[in-house]
Structure formats: C-alpha cells, structure tokens
Amino acid sequence: MFRVRGLTKVYGTGAAEVRALSGVDLDLYASELVVLLGPSGSGKTTLLNNLGGLDVPTAGELQYRGQDLTAIDEAALTRYRRDTVGFVFQFYNLIPSLTARENVGLITEIARDPMPAETALEMVNLGGRLDHFPAQLSGGEQQRVAIARAIAKRPEVLLCDEPTGALDVRTGIVVLEAIQRANRELGTLTVIITHNAIMADMADRVIHLSDGRVHHLRVNEHRAPASSLNW
C-alpha cells in the first residue's frame, strides 16, 4: 500500500539543521501489523507523520496506492487523512468537551462509510461508558476511546504513536488487544510506534529505525496475541 523510497526530512537550516529521516526505503502492505522500533530521535514519529499526511518530506518518494503524497495540496491531504487514516496518539488527544460516544461520533459525521459510534466503542470494550466525558475516564479508557475514534471510519491505515506510552502494563495490554482486534477484524494496515521491544512479538513485521534510516527488518512467523505480552 505504501511505497517509500529515499524519504528524507530535514528540520531547520544551517547550524540548526536536524535530519530526522535520511533516506528511508520501505514498503507496507494491506492488513499487516507493523511495529516500528527504535530509540528516541531515530525518526519513528517523523516517519509516521509523513505516512499520515501530517507532514511533508523534504525529499524522496512517498506513494499511497500509487498516489504521490508529496505532490498533493493541503486540501487533498485533509481528504486523505479524513478518508484513509486513523490516528492514535500517546496522549489520547480526545476533545474534552465531548463524551466518549460523541468523540467517536465526531468522525462518523465526516467519514464516507463509518460504523456506528456504539459499534466502534463495543469493539474496544467500552460499550458501558458511552456517555462519559474524558475527565471521567481512566487513561486506558481514554486511549481506547481514541482507538474507537480512529477505527470508526473503517480506515485503511491505522497509525499509532506510542499508544501505551502513558499507561501501565495491564492497561497497555488491554489497549494493544483493541488495536490487534481492529487490525484482524477490519483488515486495516496497522503501524505501531514503540520503544518497547516486547511489543514486537505481536507484529507481522518489525522495522528497526536508527539515525533516520531503516536499520533492519524482521518478519515474525507467528504473531503473539497481545494478551500474552508482558513487560
């Protein structure tokens, strides 16, 4: 689905220049679950933001289903995000003034072929907390609302940036289960960023980044269920 060649992203100029990505080559396929591993500053988040249309690369090729994402304008990028991509962030980023159901419903208002908000929240086992506001939910619950929000539009791509980063182990596993379930049941290409190597076991493929390049790639013969992970 994604074809990435020589992807380079440079922030700032001159002495302040930071090369976040320096020539990433990568292909991502439909329905697979990919874990992106790497230390801080390795370029994971930059890569994810480029894939999700939140940022544009400085150089290189970035194609989604044959469409060149580096050449389209702001409005087309918005459309791409709206129709194709689901995001899950480390800090949930829920709208505090909307309930769980409404946070998800927000997406179903603008998406092309959404599932009902209730169904999406069912999928992350939050069917019982539909009308709670973010402030009334625990961190894990908030993150699951964020996942429900991301999958409600039946996205082709689900991008998760440190989804368990702010959570304890037990809650983190519940969240990963939800992501895994969405990947399995909806056939969504899922990319998870983490620096927690143990999570690599649940992936189809594991990509190691360092210094803005793909360091090495590993294919898992068997995907471990999220519930079996422990760290």
Next chain:
Amino acid sequence: MLSHLDRKLWRDLRRMKGQAFAVAMVMGCGLAMMIMARSLIFSLESTRREYYESNRFAEVFVHLKRAPNSLAARIKEIPGVATVQPGISVQVTLDLPTLDEPASGMVLSLPDFAPPELNRLFLRTGRWLAPGSRGEMLVGEAFANANHLQPGDTIAMLLNGRRQSFRISGIVLSPEFIFESRPGAALPDNRTYGTFWMPYKELATAFDLYGAFNYLSLTLEPGGKERSVIAEMDLMLTRYGGLGAYGRADHPSHIRVSDEIRVLETMSIGFPIVFLSVAAFMINAVLSRLLNLQREQIAIMKAFGFTNRQIVLHYLKFAFVIVATGTVLGGCGGVLLGHRLVILYHQFFRFPDLAFRADRTAFPLALLVCAAAATAGVFGAVRRAARLPPAEAMRPEPPANYRPALVERTGIAHFLSHTFRIAVRNLERRPMQALFTVAGLALATGILIVPNGFRDSVAQVLDTQWDIVQRQDLSLGLVEPASAQVRHLFGQLPGVVTVEPFRAAFARVGFGHQRRQLGIQGIPPSGLHNRVLDDHDHLVKLPPEGLVVSLKLAEVLGARVGDELRVEILEGKRPVRNVRLVGVSGDFTGMTAYMALPSLNRLLGEGDVISGANFRVDGARREDFLRALKRIPRVSWVAIKDSLRENFRQTTAASIGLIQKIYLAFAVVVAFGVVYNNARISLAERARELATLRVIGFSRREVGAVLVTELVVLSLIAVPLGLLLGTGFAKAIIRSVNTETVRLPLVLTTSNYAFAVLVVAIASTLSALLVLRMLDHLDLVSALKDPE
C-alpha cells in the same frame, strides 16, 4: 538594568502583543471618553467662569417697560446688591443688502463715556466706540461672521420706525450672549438675528427713553441672597412694567452652556464604567490564559524560592504595562477628540477664547480607575496560580471537566451537531469569559444606539415642529402690538396665500406655590398654521375660554385639567386673573401656554390687538414678499422655516454627525477587540484540540466552524442585550438633556437598531477572520506531542 523576571515579562508581552493591544485599545476608548468629557466640562466651566469674572457678568437681570434712572440708585440700596447697571435693550429690524428677508436683532446701550460696570464686552476686531460718537455701533461676533461683516461696513437699521445707517466700529463678544439666539427660539439663526451695542444717548433718544432705562443687571455682594433681592426688585418694578427679575440659573445663554455641561457629565461617568469593566475582564482573560500556559514556569519559580508575593507582582506588572498603554492611548485619544469637539462648540458658544483645556486631574484618575479595574481583573487569576503547590503545578493540567450544556438538557440534544456541542459546552464551562465577551459586544451595540437615537429624536422634534405644528412658511413679529387691522395690510402683501395673526403676552403663570414666567400665545381657535397638538400628536382645539399648557408646564406646576391657574400678565395693564386649565399640549419646547386669540385679548383688555402673524406664501413670489416686508417699519423679526432648517442642518446636525463618528469608532474598536481577544484565547487554549480535529480529518473550514460557532452563539446573545442596553443609554441621555426648556422624545427606529447590529456584525466578522487565518499556521505535529 532589567531583572531577569522583567525580561521574561517583556518577552511574554511581545508574544501576546495583539491581545495586549486589543485590551489597551478598549481601555483607551473608555478613558478617551472620560478624559474627553471631563476635559470639555473643565474647558467650558473654567473658560466661562474666567470670562464671567474678567468681564463682570451680572448675577440678576430684569427687563421692564421704562423706569427713571434714579430708580437704579434705589435698587442699589436693596440689601445684598453690589453693583447695578441700568441700560436700554430694544428689538430692531435690520436691512441687510445681502439678505432677502428682513433680519432683526437686539440693540443694547453702552454708557456714553465710560466702559460699563457689568457685562463688559470683549473686542475681537476693530475698535471701541469713540466717546460721544454718533452713527457707530459694535456688532456681536456670531452675526458678523454669519453675514461676513467687517469693521468699517455699514448696516441699515430701523430704530423705532426710523431707518438709520450705522458704521461698524468693532466686532465684540459679550458674556451675556455666549449663546446668541432670538429670545424664545430653540435654535440659533445667526444670519437673521444679531446683537448690537450703541452709546446710551443715541439709543435712548431714538426710543424716547433718555433719562430712563428698560433693562437692568446687577451683581450681588458676597453672601447676598438672590431670592430676596429678586423679590424686592419685582415689587419695586411692578409699576414700571417689570417683566420679572431672574438669576443666572434662568439666563438663556447661561442655561445653554450649563445644559451642555450636564450632558457631558452623564457621558463622563456612564460609558467609561462599562468600557473599563469590559477591559478589566479582558485583562483577566488574557492573564488567565498566560498563567495556564505558564503553570510549569510558576511551579519552577516557586520551587526555586520565589515568594507568592513576587509572583503575583510579576504578573500584576504585566497588567500594568497594558494599563499604562491604555492610559496613554486614552489620554491621547481623549485630548485629540476634545480638540475636535471644542471646535464644534465654537459654532454654538461664543467665548473670547474657548480652547481645549485638559482636565489634569482626569489623567491620574484615569490611571487609578484603570489600574483598579486591572487589579480586580487579574488578582483572582494570579492568586489561583500562586496558590498551587509547585509539585502539582509541574504536572500537566488534568482534562477539563465538562458536562452536557443546558440547551442539550432540554431534550433537543438530538438535533445538535458535534461542533455545536463543543461550542456550547465550552461556553458553559467558562461562563465569566462568555459573560464578558457578551458584555463587550452588547456595549459595542449599545453605544451605537445613542447618537443615532439622539439624531432621530431631534429630527422628529423638528419634523413635527415644522411639518405638523407650524405649517406656516414664515412668521413675523411686530415691534409693538398693533390693531388687528394690520392683518388686512398683511393679506395684501405679494404672494400671500393665507395669513393668521397671533398675540404673545409675557406672563407669570402659577398654581399653588409654583410659578413660571413665559409667553402666552393667543392664536385663532380654528387656525391652520400654528396648531396645538397633544402628546399623541392629535389636534387640540382651543376652547373659547381657558388656558392650554404644555405637559411639562402642567407637571412643573402640579396642575391638572380643570384647575384654576393664576395668570399675571407682565405687560400693558398687567391684569391678574384666574384662568381655568382646559387642556394639555405635547410641546417639545418645554414651557408654553396657549389661549384662543379673542379670549387672550379679552384678558389683556387692550382691544383687538395682535403682535405678529404667520404666513403661507406662494413659493414663486417669495422674494417679492420678503422685499415688501423689508419696507414695513413695524416688523421686528421674521423667522423663515427653510432657513432655520438649513441652518440647523449645518450646525447641530453636523455636530451630531461628528459625535456619531466618534461612537462608531469606539463601537468598532470594542467589537473588534473583544472578538479578537476571545478568539485568540480560544485558539491558544485549545490549540491541541483543534489540531487533533485537523489531524483526524477535519478541514480548516470545519475547525474554524468550532471557533466561529462559539462567537456566533455569543453574538446572538449579545446583540439583543446590546439593543436593550442602548435603549437604556439613550433613555438616560435623553433624560439628562430634557429640562424645563427642551423636551426631547425618545425615538428609537428599526434602522437605528439595524445599523448597530450591522456594524457590530461586520467588526466581529472581520476580527474573527483575522484570528481564523491563524488556524493556517496551527502546527499539527507539535500540538500532538505532549500536553503543555
């Protein structure tokens, strides 16, 4: 050397300069209004006081028929009287080659060989009258300017029926005529009415008054009782045809200046209070936002050992920089506006030198008021932040608590979009911020209503007065009441369509303990020209007997229809009668009274007499008519409706126009500033939320809609409130303008309201657009990283 904390303050300010400036501007508007009004009050009051002192303006005045000069010495004996100045004051008709119509005026005498003791003139150009001179006179500046007269020019004047030419020796001003207009006229017409001064001997001889006086003014000794002096004078002067003495408070020119000062006083308190409360809130909102962003910094400062006091002081300094900017802006604005408005006053008020004088006490007062407003605005916010234990403050703020908004709980939640829910829930969570944005917008709407309402009121008065009440084209008054026979003479003038006579008699009307002096108008009971209307604009038919008085007079006297009023005529045979009050009229000119002409003449006991007439004239022959009038020696004054209207348009309407512009500018600044501030704060506080919406696929326009929905909801609440507020302001102003001499109705039109709504809508929209453009620069990636 700036401390590091001050350097931080400076950089914070620079980052928030847009908002800081918006607050300073709103504050500046309030202060400008206050400084302007207070300075104008100060300018008018101090200039008038100095003028009165240096030119020895008298304190008590009286007109009478004729009294020997020796009587003046007896008046001086009255306890409490300091200086007495007798003289002559007469009405004359003028013949100006530049004017089609006859002009008229008042000529006053000056002592032949010495400067007057009281009411001394100020020489603007030319020279004083030469001692013992003849054929020379001084002219009041208002009339001279309106007719482009210079020293050396000559004017033809009918003195007691005899045409004489006079050379103008100088152009002068008098403390008696700061406001110069024909007695009884609500509006000045300086083109056709003027004031002149001549040596006593020449004037007295012309009017057979040599050795006598018909006008007297005096000053009181310190501690002299005005009331008792007036009472004694009235008693003394009754047999000499005294028209009733009056003090400065009833002096026509003095009243007009005092009225203006009173309007300014209303303005100098009411508006600034509202402006400053809105500004105080805006400071609070800006600072709360800053403090939220700087929670961690505050925590670190406290962890390093800064005291709460130091922290509070640091942020108060932030507010005071804004206050200082606002004060400077307001000071400059107020002084600038004051200069413009003082020039306007020159059209109405004649002072030797009316310059703008800044009321210096207004500046520290302004600073104090603003600083108090700002302190009130920031104190809560800063204290809240300073109280937080450092460890807690260093953690990110927990997600804010929300709940379904009130409107949703009514059961219509179903129909509301998510955007709308976000908007109303946000508003409900921050009721104070919403309240003050509403207050600001309501204020902007409200202040627009005032000048337009004032303009409409004045327009309605004049339209009613000129189109419905006074349907004549012009009116004239005779030097002395004359036999009704002259009516036929008038009828034969060229171009006359209809003519109706009137009789005016100066009288004192009383009921119970109250009494007032005014002219009773005798008009034909079924007249078509000058008509009497009640306060619903219905025609009041004058019954054959009895008196109809204006609503205001009835109210002042406390009399009701059916009561017997005591009428003392102050001229001719000075009869005193009880006359039944038979009706009430809705006049705008305060104190008026009407009687059927025959009934008034019976009361006066002088036979069938008239003192003037109202005409309708064939437009095509108007000039012939006016030329013919100029040849009738007994005509004392002529009032032409069209020229009054034109004159009004050039003076009063022009000044209302300027005031409208000032209020318009204020309203735009407030609407713009309040909306800008609100939107900027929303944008800053919710950058993360808005960025999230963008990331998950909302377009820029859809995200903008979230902000705009809030503003629209606020505006929808604010505008109707603003219209109510404006109505209240307009009522208060009209009430402060209304006196015993003028009664303005409250006129609020749909177009006035619509204009206010439109201006506020446009200003807020532009301001919102400016902020929305910032959504373009929303950094999607960094907004998602970690909560600040």
